[in-house]
Amino acid sequence: MSKTKTIFFCQNCGNQSPKWVGKCPVCNEWNTYAEEIIDKQEEKLKEKRGYAVKKNETVKPVPITQVQELEMQRIDTLDTELNRVLGGGIVLGSLVLIGGEPGIGKSTLMLQLALQLKGKKVLYVTGEESDRQIKLRAERIGINNELCFLLTETNTQQIFKQAEELAPDVLVIDSIQTLHTVYVESTPGSVSQVRECTAELMRFAKESAIPVFLIGHITKDGMIAGPKVLEHIVDTVLQFEGDRNYTYRILRTTKNRFGSTSEMGIYEMVGEGLRSVLNPSEILITQRDENLSGIAIAAMVEGMRPFLVETQALVTPAFYGTPQRSSTGFDVRRMNMLLAVLEKRAGFRFGTKDVFLNIAGGLRVEDPAIDLGVMAALCSSYNDIAIPSKYAFAAEVGLSGEVRAVSRVEQRIAEADKLGFEKIYISKFNQKIDAKRFNLEVVYISRVQQLMEELFG
Numbered sequence: 001m002s003k004t005k006t007i008f009f010c011q012n013c014g015n016q017s018p019k020w021v022g023k024c025p026v027c028n029e030w031n032t033y034a035e036e037i038i039d040k041q042e043e044k045l046k047e048k049r050g051y052a053v054k055k056n057e058t059v060k061p062v063p064i065t066q067v068q069e070l071e072m073q074r075i076d077t078l079d080t081e082l083n084r085v086l087g088g089g090i091v092l093g094s095l096v097l098i099g100g101e102p103g104i105g106k107s108t109l110m111l112q113l114a115l116q117l118k119g120k121k122v123l124y125v126t127g128e129e130s131d132r133q134i135k136l137r138a139e140r141i142g143i144n145n146e147l148c149f150l151l152t153e154t155n156t157q158q159i160f161k162q163a164e165e166l167a168p169d170v171l172v173i174d175s176i177q178t179l180h181t182v183y184v185e186s187t188p189g190s191v192s193q194v195r196e197c198t199a200e201l202m203r204f205a206k207e208s209a210i211p212v213f214l215i216g217h218i219t220k221d222g223m224i225a226g227p228k229v230l231e232h233i234v235d236t237v238l239q240f241e242g243d244r245n246y247t248y249r250i251l252r253t254t255k256n257r258f259g260s261t262s263e264m265g266i267y268e269m270v271g272e273g274l275r276s277v278l279n280p281s282e283i284l285i286t287q288r289d290e291n292l293s294g295i296a297i298a299a300m301v302e303g304m305r306p307f308l309v310e311t312q313a314l315v316t317p318a319f320y321g322t323p324q325r326s327s328t329g330f331d332v333r334r335m336n337m338l339l340a341v342l343e344k345r346a347g348f349r350f351g352t353k354d355v356f357l358n359i360a361g362g363l364r365v366e367d368p369a370i371d372l373g374v375m376a377a378l379c380s381s382y383n384d385i386a387i388p389s390k391y392a393f394a395a396e397v398g399l400s401g402e403v404r405a406v407s408r409v410e411q412r413i414a415e416a417d418k419l420g421f422e423k424i425y426i427s428k429f430n431q432k433i434d435a436k437r438f439n440l441e442v443v444y445i446s447r448v449q450q451l452m453e454e455l456f457g
Contacts, residue, residue: 008033009191036186072258075169075211078116081267081276082109084303085238085251087259090170093209094258095202097176097230099216100240105249106215108137108273109240110172113213115143122147123168127154127178127188141273154188156181156200168210173201175215176230198233231255242269246362248283249274253303263303281307281419284361291389294381298373299394299412299424300365306411308392308419310360311370313377318354329359330374331366338375338397345401346448348382369406371397372425375448376455383456390422395430401448405429413438425451 008017011034013027020033074089083089086096100106107129114122115138122145126134131150138144149166153159156179163171173179179197180188187193198214205212214234231237235257242249251265266277277283285297285308294313299306311330318324327335335357342348357374359365373393380387394412396404405427406412416424417438428444435442445451 006035008035011191014191014195034190036190036192075117075120077113078118079113079276080278081251081265082113084305085253085256085259085263085265086236087256087263090211091235091258092211093205094211094235095198095205095214095233096211096236096238097214097216097234098238098240099218101218104240104242105267105269105274106240107174108141109251109267110174110213110215111137112141112143112273114148114170114172115141115145117147117170118145120147120169121149121166122170122172123149123151123163123166124172124174125151125153125159126174127152128175140271154178154180156197160200160204163204163208163210170211170213171205172213173215175217176201177217194230195233198230202233243362248277248362250363260303264305279307280305281309281415284309284363285419286310286360291386293384293386294377295389296373296377296380296387297389297392297416297421298370299392299416300367300370301408301412302367306408306415308415309363309365309370309373311373311377312358312360313374313381314354314356315350315378315381316354318352323350323352324354324356326355327357329362329364330357330370332357334371335374337399338371339378341397341399341401341448342375342378346379346452348379350378350382353382368396369394369412371395372403372451376425376451379452379456385456387455388422390420392416392421392424393426394424395427395445397448403427403445403447403451409433413440413442416440425454 008020010024010027010029010032012029012032013024015024015026017033020035023030024032073092075092076089077083098106098110111124111134114124124134131152134150149168151159151162153162176194176198177189180193181196181200184192184196201212201214236253237255239252239254240249241252247269249267249269251267253261253263255261266280267274268277296311297308298311299308325332325336339350339355343350355378372395375397376387376393394406394409396406398404409426409430410433413424417440421440423441423443425443425445428446431444443454445454
């Protein structure tokens, strides 16, 4: 009997080491190495798995001009938000990885997908819950589908056997950390098990043209648990995020070989499951009876979707020494930069003020086009003068105080026009647009000082 061999894997990035080390030299994380049993007989394993390349078989290079183009077939999920982040639907033979915090709604989202696909066989494999638990969630969702089949199994070989007999149109795995394969001698959830199970599912998806959805856990840093190689193996990586204090959930695309990587879908968690939010501008703008200082509406774009967000600012004198700087949903370093621009170029004195900034609705924004809206909210709170609720802002601000143009400004203006806004402030370098076809007034500005004079005189 051959001697058992072990190797140490980094649980964070998947790096290998022949011995235990305290700090990973690749990801610089501490105490992440774990010992796992390995088998070096790779050729024997390949013969067992049935994908070994024959010795006489040779693969020749083919000119790219001779490669035949195939029409990409997609399955409509009947979910507008999921279709958007996937690039138009589920691509046949694709492998999709969905990550998110525990209890955020990953299993609910995938079960809704399985129940909504009418006329398609869906095999829902669960290694974390029983059939009865899944049935209770399905009853709460309120959708019945006789073609949705449940399987409580964690052995990949048994899953492939049942999938070959059932021949489903879509396969859902909940979750990848619970699966194990007989070809790796380690516990489920370990780096080697997760990596090998994902590789087997990838081969299954490509050979059978059955799309596979994998649900994955995330680490304390918000990254998908397991080695980074997982994100390289799969075709699409979706991040399901949200705040427990809010009912809204955001589905982001961080990798997509079949579409854009900047798309975002918004859901609302209700008693019957997840509801698609078709008009996010209405939920991200607070309804109020009177105009209040420190509030400005900014027009942003996420992927192909424009919508309006409410920026809330509070500026107060600092009575406890060092002024506080706090931001929720917006990069605090960029907020400090905008404060410095206002102090240098517009004459505002924020050095002795506590500044708090919040993006309403629990949304995290990275679009630089909301710079002008953030500045307007900060100055509104500083002067304690309210900005009319029907004013919107869409422009980036530079270090010299210039108001810079942003892309797809016509879509931003159209979204504000649709919601009944009366005026929108943009950069004068966006004057190429046809503003006459909109019902609202478009104001062009070039400097931050000009905006302050327009709003506060």
